[in-house]
Amino acid sequence: MMEKNGNSLVFKYQTLFYNNRQILSYATNEAFAFIGQGDENIKMYRGNFKIEDYVISRIPLNHFEITETSDSFIFNLSSNGQESLLKIKASLDSFGRLILNLTVSEDSYNRLWLRLPAQAEDKIYGCGEQLSYFNLRGQHFPLWTSEPGIGRNKNTMTTFKADTQDQAGGDYYTTNFPEPTFISTEKYYCHTNSYVYADFDFRNADFHELQYWGIPESLIFETAETYKDLLVKLTNLLGRQPGLPEWTDQGLLLGIQGGTARTYETVDKLRKAGVKIAGVFCQDWEGTQQTSFGKRNFWNWQWDPKLYPGLDTKINDWKKEGIRFLSYINPYLVNTSELYLEAANHNYFARNHDGDIYLVDFGEFNCGVVDFTNPAAFNWFKNLIKTNLIDFGCDGWMADFGEYLPIDVVLYDGSDPMIRHNQWPMLWAKCNYEAVKESDKLGEIVYFMRAGTAGSQQYCPMLWAGDQSVNWSLDDGLASTIPAALSVGMTGMGLTHSDIGGYTSLHGNVRTPELFMRWAEMETFSPFMRSHEGNRPTENFQVWDDDEAIHHLAMCTNVFTDLTSYRQAVVRENTELGIPVKRPLFIEYEADKAAYDIKYEYLFGPDVLVAPVYDECQATWDVYLPDDNWIHLWSGVEYQGGNYTIEVPIGQPAVFYRKNSAYADVFETITDKY
The missing domain is CATH 2.70.98 (Beta-galactosidase; Chain A, domain 5)
Incomplete structure (x- = not known):
């Protein structure tokens, strides 16, 4: 022994x-x-x-x-x-x-x-x-x-x-x-x-x-004796996510495209209608190209002054108005871009077995893979982030992709791409992290990623659930983001969110107003609230086109900001201990046998239970409550543990809080308001 x-x-x-x-x-x-x-x-x-x-x-x-x-x-x-x-x-x-x-x-x-x-x-x-x-x-x-x-x-x-x-x-x-x-x-x-x-x-x-x-x-x-203690130990091993900037608590990160004027006009319209907006996420800031999949970004990571005229000054004006600007980047470069030529001239791309640059088909356009095993290439791309994003004034960005490393590339350091493939998202996260840290912007800038693996925890401040379909399917719609958050939270990544409204519109899937509103309700009880236009914006519902949806979004963003003190405490618990923000019921109720098989409800921190409505045209929703004293957030009615059918009109998803919560006064304020 x-x-x-x-x-x-x-x-x-x-x-x-x-x-x-x-x-x-x-x-x-x-x-x-x-x-x-x-x-x-x-x-x-x-x-x-x-x-x-x-x-x-x-x-x-x-x-x-x-x-x-x-x-x-x-x-x-x-x-x-x-x-x-x-x-x-x-x-x-x-x-x-x-x-x-x-x-x-x-x-x-x-x-x-x-x-x-x-x-x-x-x-x-x-x-x-x-x-x-x-x-x-x-x-x-x-x-x-x-x-x-x-x-x-x-x-x-x-x-x-x-x-x-x-x-x-x-x-x-x-x-x-x-x-x-x-x-x-x-x-x-x-x-x-x-x-x-x-x-x-x-x-x-x-x-x-x-x-x-x-x-x-x-x-x-x-x-460990408890799951919380086990997660503390696991994240001691894997690392923990950095904290979030306080400005992210000020409302929605509005996903919008189409240029400077359209962005500002839309923000102005929504803010006048009462929508709390912390920033804009403009993924096309570097320009666009059209494919059969839909509108795609032009992967050359620098500001496109034709599509976003005056952005270099407007970005600072918006910041004074409380609107942060978030952009987009990924670790590939389209082979018709200026930055591609620069990287090619310095031998910064992975190669094929003939010694040529390995080009990856990303859907009707080809890109080079920046070779992160080459220290010079890693540093070049890191400095590109510093110069073209951070120094430009971006307060955050989507750090997309990371999954595409082919297994037949030749890497600079001679390592096996079969092993590097799963590691690549962590190296991509590390590149972003070092750029922010070396710019002395940790805690001020937030970037969010969809790809990850072991080691990503310490380098990725925010995960997002990827490209869900704009529908109600269990495996690829709104519902799928719930087990996604729970499972990755049990793997040490406790800060996560999803595109409000989904992203992928193909084969007859088209976003509806109801889907957007139900998704917004769920992400209200999240560490981070962000929308997306989707891959085919003109074919799908957009919130600014509908007064009812705008009013609903305003209510959601107001509840989100009302929850700031509670959310900050829960986010801090993840940063300090590795306890996820969205957590399974059994984390807090270990003796509850039923809690271990529930995958479409979650606890938002220790005190708020959320059962999102993930099917269309629902007036009521079945909810399971663990053994405790629960208060229905919207009506103030008290419930004990058990199974209930709850009325869930649009704007009132099935949300409850623990009666003896230290933040009960925060929740009571929401009940009184709405």
């Missing part, structure tokens, strides 16, 4: 126990590890990946010899007692974490399967941002950053059309933000220290099988 900082590591009954949790076990006389070789076939089309694997060998390591040292247990695993093929060293680090270090006897082995003991009743959460499932038990999850795809459900017509016409249909597991980290209801986390392609399989009642296309350096475990 070994102990460190109150943590224990024991091997008995053919089983390795860490703080009384079974981690590795031969007790059933079956192998818990398999090693082998595989040959993958991966094809990318516009950020969507077709991934196949031919397994050449899968060798069960059914024999082990164990050696105990003063500070470790060493497993030498073999097949039928022959020479050792895999060594696992189990030890406790200085924090008391369990570290499983893995080494293989031959470099030719590039496949590994590990089985962790499980109970049938265990529930599993995390694996990055998962948009279809929150409790991951019963499914397997390939972990590979990509476009989430359109529809994300192979049984829907939207996904069928996206697959057959665009090669762009998603599936239940496709995500911008995969991470090889999960939390079990046995109250431990498991994190894999590697960026290799992985597939975590939680379908077996007796074990969780973790598959890796490579040999991870290590697996890391910690336990």
Whole structure:
């Protein structure tokens, strides 16, 4: 037995126990590890990946010899007692974490399967941002950053059309933000220290099988008595998000395009109608181009004075009026731009195997991939952010993409793109973070990202849920953003939001006023409130075209600002402790068995329960309340724990607060106003 900082590591009954949790076990006389070789076939089309694997060998390591040292247990695993093929060293680090270090006897082995003991009743959460499932038990999850795809459900017509016409249909597991980290209801986390392609399989009642296309350096475990303490420990390991600027509490970040005059006129119209606006998000500030998908930005990261005349001075005038300007950038450059030529002349792009610049098709236009493994290229792009965005006056931006690194590129440092692919979003986040930090603007500037992975936590102040369809679908509409926030929150990323109204309009999906208003209601109870015109603005509803929707948005933004003191406290809890802002019910109500399977409600901080209306034409909504004393935010009526059907007219989503909250006076003020 070994102990460190109150943590224990024991091997008995053919089983390795860490703080009384079974981690590795031969007790059933079956192998818990398999090693082998595989040959993958991966094809990318516009950020969507077709991934196949031919397994050449899968060798069960059914024999082990164990050696105990003063500070470790060493497993030498073999097949039928022959020479050792895999060594696992189990030890406790200085924090008391369990570290499983893995080494293989031959470099030719590039496949590994590990089985962790499980109970049938265990529930599993995390694996990055998962948009279809929150409790991951019963499914397997390939972990590979990509476009989430359109529809994300192979049984829907939207996904069928996206697959057959665009090669762009998603599936239940496709995500911008995969991470090889999960939390079990046995109250431990498991994190894999590697960026290799992985597939975590939680379908077996007796074990969780973790598959890796490579040999991870290590697996890391910690336990805790509560989920909050477990998240504190996990974010101690992964890092925590920086805090948000105070100006983001002043209202909506209005997503709008079309130039200086249109932006100002629209802001003026909405503000006169009572909409609280903290800033404008103009993703086309660098110019536009038209494709069959819709209007796209011209990926040359500098101000376009033709589309936004006078912006260089107007940006400061708006700031004096309390309107911040947020722009857009991503780590690619279109091959018809000035900055592309500059980067090409300095050899800042990834190459193909012929030595030419690798061009990626982003949908009817081609781009070079800035090679972040080249320190000169990394610094050049970082300085571009400093000069063209920060010095220009931007107070924030969408730091888009990060998922598109092809696996057949040649990188500057010679590293394997199969491993770099999943790491790329973290390197992109780090580039933005360093630009802001070196400009002494941490806490003043906010950028938001959709792609991420382990390590992104410390570099990404705000996540957004990606490009949802402008509809009511469970897997790719408004509803999908709820398990997305809950799952990524259980992976250490607790500041997240989504495009109000959704983004993707294809194959008959068109945004309606009701969808926009219901989405705005949900994002009112969020750390960050931002809208988007979508990929086809002229075909879809826009809030400034409808007086009823403007009035509704004004109410939402006023509630958002009324909640500032409470929201700031909750955001601070995420920054200091890693407890997510949008959290699952069981985080606060661990004894409530029903809470563990709820994926379409969330707690906004510890005291506010939100059950968003995610279906159209609903006058009432079914809500589950944990055992507590709850006050309905709009009526002031008190409820006990249980199941209820609540009236939910537009403007009054199902929202409750804890009666004994320290912020009850804040919530009562909202009840009195609305």
